[in-house]
Amino acid sequence: MATKSILVDLLARVEGEGALDLEITDGRVASATLRIFEPPRFFEAFLRGRGFAELPDIVARICGICPVAYQMGAVHAIENAFGARVEGQLRALRRLLYCGEWIESHALHVVMLHAPDFLGFPDGIRMAQDHGEAVRNGLALKKAGNDLMRAIGGREIHPVNVKAGGFHRLPTRGELAPVAEHLTRGREIAVGTLRWVAGFPFPDLEQDYEFVALRHPDEYPLNEGRLVSNRGIDIDIADYESEFEERHVAHSTALHSLVKRRGAYLVGPLARYALNFDRLPPTVQALAREAGLGPVCRNPFKSIIVRALELVYACEEALRLIAAYDPPQQASVPIEPRASTGFGCTEAPRGICWQRYDFQQDGTIERARIVPPTSQNQPSIEADLAAVAATVLDQPDDIIRGICEQSIRNHDPCISCSTHFLKLNVRRT
């Protein structure tokens, strides 16, 4: 039996450190295992005994790239537990802040981390030598997202303005006006970026995913909605644990999230798009068609197109929200703690981020559970890797390694979502 092992150590351009074991036996892929080297940081443990008001600032530190995702899930869970409703302009302002995070994160991912794979460069900076305009535009778009984060949140990374019930201070219309100018230009750049990435060469691969995303009655989902899938799941976010489970897989690296009755599922742009195409404005739908996308896209490599499309959407949505912004009387609604359990689930740039907290009478956290997007995508990423590798088995190792790296970056596992990742000893076969 001929066994060939290819180890891809220290996967580049993925936050944190990961590694992949690919075992090829008798000319077929026997196993594809993604190992994560992220040292555990124990958020769910040290949150016990902390006060509810501390949550948004603490959980932000789970991920420097999507802190707003963790902050939003936390404040929604608190409000869910304590029976508070944040509506109207305060709700809109949260959506606006989240648009900023989508823009900075997607622009970074599409232009600086993922496009170089398709064009044969090791990184965005070196790609700038031949594609200077595309990279400079991508950075300008990313900056527009960061400008929005700063205007509402105070800073790009770990913004300081989010609290349970709303915000510490409301931005003025004057503070948002210059951001709107940058976003207007940002939308143009996003459309150009969409057309640019739609012309990349894509491997011919369709995967039979179970897509899972939020779905809202009127909106493309960000902060709220029911959890739905293309195979019949349609549940309240509070029922997540009855439909999904995390398995501690032996000889594996991370907790693997699975649909209890079926197995692997996919969250993120491909899932959001497939389950919510009808919630996109007609302008964005038209751009999707122009870019060659149907209402469902199952080619993981084309996630870069969907991500670029979401960039256009996030810019448009942010502009709409800024135009309609009318500062409310109060920066936040009152929060009265009580002994209760609360749930939050929002669409992080990389997919749903689910949180559950049990609170004591005075709002002290008794138990915390945080499920980041990456642990949910682990089994689907491994399935992708097995499928991708099978198409290039006759190629040299470098080619196989390259396309496997690229296919992990299709989903951009934010491996610093350290709430769940284990550091195991490396097994070399």
Added chain:
Amino acid sequence: MNDRRRPRLAVWKFASCDGCQLSLLDCEDELLALAGAIEIANFPEASSLVLDGPYDLSLVEGSVTTAHDAERILKIREQSKFLVTIGACATAGGIQALRNFADVNDFIAAVYASPQYISTLATSTPISAHIPVDYELRGCPIDKGQLIEVISAYLAGRKPSIAAHSVCVECKQRGTVCVMVQGTPCLGPVTHAGCGALCPSFRRGCYGCFGPMETPNTAALAREWQALGASQRDIVRAFRTFNAAAEPFRKESLAHGD
């Protein structure tokens, strides 16, 4: 400029959220110019191309929480001529240093189903607990303007110009009315400057993400907090966040609880 060899930059990650190294990519206006002045030789978050050491300038993010990482940092020091820690994790142990006040086995059992698979140290420690560090940049996250200043100063062969005073001075500089005078507990009087007094400008108290300033009077501040109605538990929590293991904050938190 093109005649001489560009200095080589490496960026390293330990236990962290990646936010501080992301600050480098957040320098949208300066990034391409920066890459012209310094060769990005080892930055796995941003590039697949990894050039061998030695490196002229190493930026280290994150804290040491595993035996493997305690070994790895020694090798990084050997390969680095000038080594700068970036952020609260690398400089003070980060939020994950909350394990230092607890039993790490309890922490493991709280999060993971199979504790035997977990390899971790009982403490989270700053880089300076393991190797000599040439410069420490504060913040959770760092300020990207300060990061550019540190790199520029390195390239120019001078000391970085980073103020060491408290957040209070920054409030005065920007004309923000003191939030403590208005009844809001604030860590500004004992916290290292660098953020530009962000939280008070958002009408909330500073929560100390840049860590302790030089010789802070934490005991006096704790008394002021009590006068404003803060409980012992509030004070412990306030000093135990992102710089919990920094000595002045650690000591003050222990004065008010376990």
